[in-house]
Amino acid sequence: MKRTIFTSLLLVICLSANSLIFSQNSSKWEPVFLTVSGGNYLDGVEVYFKTDICNAESVVFIKFINKNDYAVKLSWFDAVFTNESKWIHKDAPSELQTISLTAKSEKAGDCASSNPQLTIKLKDFIDQFDHFKRFSTSKLTISID
Numbered sequence: 001m002k003r004t005i006f007t008s009l010l011l012v013i014c015l016s017a018n019s020l021i022f023s024q025n026s027s028k029w030e031p032v033f034l035t036v037s038g039g040n041y042l043d044g045v046e047v048y049f050k051t052d053i054c055n056a057e058s059v060v061f062i063k064f065i066n067k068n069d070y071a072v073k074l075s076w077f078d079a080v081f082t083n084e085s086k087w088i089h090k091d092a093p094s095e096l097q098t099i100s101l102t103a104k105s106e107k108a109g110d111c112a113s114s115n116p117q118l119t120i121k122l123k124d125f126i127d128q129f130d131h132f133k134r135f136s137t138s139k140l141t142i143s144i145d
Helices: 002-021
Strands: 045-054 057-067 072-082 088-089 095-099 104-107 119-121 132-144
Touching: 045 132, 057 072, 057 095, 057 132, 095 104
Parallel strands: none
Antiparallel strands: 045 057, 057 104, 057 119, 072 088, 072 095, 072 132
């Protein structure tokens, strides 16, 4: 009887720990490689991404950080790199994303859709999350706003 209680308690603890480890916010911000050398800083702006789940759907959040003393306007096309070494990008004029950042500020995607252009649904690029390797921008331009 004691062994059954101990085993049940151990199972509950393991499942609780598993839920915490794989919770919605378990992923970390990773750099978006903006330069050929893998740099994450371009014209005073840093860019990061992380994967997450929103409403049972796999998404990528993007975060832009403006380190400049002036406002900037960013424009880009979303792109995804797969485990099969394939780039999939959106490049139709209607798919151009834009956002403005004030001096010394940042904006990031979230499940509340505060900045919808910073939340990318992976199903729009690939059919299985397991094929996703990393996010990038295509044709990123940074201009004074």
